[in-house]
Amino acid sequence: MLTDEELRRVDAWWRAANYLSVGQIYLRANPLLREPLRREDIKPRLMGHWGTSPGLNFCYVHLNRAIRAHDLDMIYVMGPGHGGPAAVANAWLEGTYSEIYPHVSQDAVGMARLFRQFSYPGGIPSHVAPETPGSIHEGGELGYSLAHAYGAAFDNPGLIVACIVGDGEAETGPLATSWHSTKFLDPVNDGGVLPILHLNGYKIANPTVLARIPENKLVALLEGYGHRPILVSGDDPAMMHRAMAAAVDEAIGQITAIQHQAREAGATGRLRWPMIVLRTPKGWTGPKEVDGLPVEGTWRAHQVPLTGVRENPAHLAQLETWLQSYRPEELFDAEGRPVADVLAPPPTGDRRMSANPHANGGLLLRDLELPDFRGYAIAVDKPGTTFTEPTRTLGEFLRDVISANPETFRVTGPDETASNRLSAVFEATDRVWQADIRDTDEHLGPHGQVMEVLSEHLCEGWLEGYLLTGRHGLFNSYEAFIHFVDSMFNQHA
Numbered sequence: 001m002l003t004d005e006e007l008r009r010v011d012a013w014w015r016a017a018n019y020l021s022v023g024q025i026y027l028r029a030n031p032l033l034r035e036p037l038r039r040e041d042i043k044p045r046l047m048g049h050w051g052t053s054p055g056l057n058f059c060y061v062h063l064n065r066a067i068r069a070h071d072l073d074m075i076y077v078m079g080p081g082h083g084g085p086a087a088v089a090n091a092w093l094e095g096t097y098s099e100i101y102p103h104v105s106q107d108a109v110g111m112a113r114l115f116r117q118f119s120y121p122g123g124i125p126s127h128v129a130p131e132t133p134g135s136i137h138e139g140g141e142l143g144y145s146l147a148h149a150y151g152a153a154f155d156n157p158g159l160i161v162a163c164i165v166g167d168g169e170a171e172t173g174p175l176a177t178s179w180h181s182t183k184f185l186d187p188v189n190d191g192g193v194l195p196i197l198h199l200n201g202y203k204i205a206n207p208t209v210l211a212r213i214p215e216n217k218l219v220a221l222l223e224g225y226g227h228r229p230i231l232v233s234g235d236d237p238a239m240m241h242r243a244m245a246a247a248v249d250e251a252i253g254q255i256t257a258i259q260h261q262a263r264e265a266g267a268t269g270r271l272r273w274p275m276i277v278l279r280t281p282k283g284w285t286g287p288k289e290v291d292g293l294p295v296e297g298t299w300r301a302h303q304v305p306l307t308g309v310r311e312n313p314a315h316l317a318q319l320e321t322w323l324q325s326y327r328p329e330e331l332f333d334a335e336g337r338p339v340a341d342v343l344a345p346p347p348t349g350d351r352r353m354s355a356n357p358h359a360n361g362g363l364l365l366r367d368l369e370l371p372d373f374r375g376y377a378i379a380v381d382k383p384g385t386t387f388t389e390p391t392r393t394l395g396e397f398l399r400d401v402i403s404a405n406p407e408t409f410r411v412t413g414p415d416e417t418a419s420n421r422l423s424a425v426f427e428a429t430d431r432v433w434q435a436d437i438r439d440t441d442e443h444l445g446p447h448g449q450v451m452e453v454l455s456e457h458l459c460e461g462w463l464e465g466y467l468l469t470g471r472h473g474l475f476n477s478y479e480a481f482i483h484f485v486d487s488m489f490n491q492h493a
């Protein structure tokens with residue numbers, strides 16, 4: 001239960017992050033609105049996505065509160081990575097942004113640069129790009145957030161990966177299949193994943209499927225996937241802060257309990273992992289109407305809700321009112337630094353999600369222990385007389401890589417590890433599988449370094465999440481079907 005003091009602080013952070021998100025989309029000067037807003041303060045070309053940003057900021061501050069309250073090691077995957085301003089705003093408030101980019105200092109001068117650089121010539125991209133502190137997931141091509149989150153959690157028993165899934169993103173094939181990751185998450189050796197399905201109701205120009213089905217059907221769907229949904233719904237900030245804090249605490253408690261039972265009491269079988277279903281208006285706290293048309297809580301809030309601000313004095317005035325609605329004078333001091341109340345919720349040091357080393361895998365990367373490949377050579381005494389299968393030999397090599405690197409190497413594949421002749425790996429490990437196991441099954445077990453699911457997207461997404469958090473792996477697939485993930489791989493590369 002949030003105390004009044006905590007509620008005030010959580011709300012202060014949220015208002016500050018929302019203010020900084022709007023500022024990045026619109027302003028190139030006058031960051032603190034210490035002067036009346038003039039048309040020259042506005043960027044000539046307006047870019048960015050407002051609609052998702054208040055939800056991303058809302059989740060961020062509530063996860064921060066929980067990190068402190070429960071001393072969690074947590075990273076944040078933002079499925080709607082088009083909400084780049086939100087990721088940057090939170091990293092700036094946490095101080096990480098200025099530590100990495102000192103010219104974007106945590107004061108008025110830095111804030112002006114923070115605003116101007118966003119989606120601006122010579123500046124930073126509009127999405128949660130790799131240079132965003134705390135990011136392993138850009139989110140440009142939607143669908144991979146949950147796969148990345150699970151990939152990050154594998155073999156990281158102390159980590160919890162919070163993952164915002166956009167309700168639009170949830171319509172994609174890769175995301176839809178990613179819910180099955182619960183059948184592959186080992187509660188003993190892996191960390192936890194906390195999916196937060198964000199039902200802000202709309203995509204670019206349409207409602208979303210999951211926001212328009214009856215709630216009992218949605219709950220049944222998610223329960224069928226192996227989750228225990230916790231519902232948080234509304235638009236009154238104070239009520240929502242209380243509800244979200246309680247939901248996050250409940251979810252963390254359930255994750256910890258599942259892990260404890262598996263690790264201490266050896267409990268096995270199908271588990272029901274918690275998740276949060278968060279229903280808020282799209283573009284929450286933004287303009288309710290523009291030119292007589294509803295915006296907050298509709299698809300019109302998706303990108304830039306007020307356009308032509310330089311040319312249209314009414315829109316300029318509306319933008320000023322919107323920015324002032326966050327009461328920036330209460331959030332930033334005379335030098336433009338966040339005041340003490342705003343800075344109360346976040347954790348410090350590496351516990352900040354924007355500074356967590358798991359989101360910067362290079363810091364944790366260790367070289368693989370590799371056997372000498374010469375030991376696997378096939379003697380060819382006379383040309384044309386020796387018959388051997390190269391991938392069978394590769395399987396023997398991989399078997400020994402697996403044995404030598406039990407916590408930092410995984411093999412993924414869409415049901416083809418055996419038919420690709422890599423079966424020697426099963427001398428060293430199982431295929432991980434948390435669902436039912438029958439007597440006739442082979443090499444299936446609750447722990448294991450091989451992961452097989454008939455979704456090339458999920459295989460690639462798990463592996464990407466695993467690699468981006470500083471580990472190693474191999475994805476094996478038939479050449480005919482690997483092209484499913486061409487575009488996905490391009491984005492990763």
Ligand SMILES: Cc1ncc(C[n+]2csc(CCOP(=O)(O)OP(=O)(O)O)c2C)c(N)n1
Pocket residue numbers: 049051052080082139140141142143165166167168169170172198200202203204208282302
């Ligand atoms: C695979 C893919 N298809 C289409 C798009 C174009 N696109 C960008 S944002 C968006 C809507 C996303 O809706 P949602 O995931 O619910 O995010 P939010 O509403 O929070 O912005 C679409 C269709 C995309 N980025 N990726």
